[in-house]
Amino acid sequence: MFRQAIRRFTTSAVRSSHYEEGPGKNLPFSVENKWRLLAMMLAFFGSGFTVPFLVVRHQLLKK
Template sequence: MITPLTRISNKLGRNVVTNFVRNHSNGGIPGENLPFDIHNRYKLTLYFILYAGSGLSAPYLITRHQLLKK
């Protein structure tokens, strides 16, 4: 059994989501909502290498630093 408060809440939530989608949609253009540019292949590759490389190399650099400490 659905109470009147539940019905009002569902309708309000549905309206909020519908308005958000209508006002913030860019027409389904791939990559439009990403924080980086995907149109330059070489720049994207360089950014990925720097991002992934920094995360994968951090433990090794930290270990090296600790081993070289006097």
């Protein structure tokens, strides 16, 4: 009885989903334009890499 209720719920949840299927469709950003994706990835990862160096420079130059 309990398993049947779970099975009914899970199959109805899958059917009622409104998302597109396919590679890259479940991402919060577009992967259609590879140059825009490259620029966004460089900005994202580059900022995470450079911020600590800028903070250290600021602290060293502060009087």
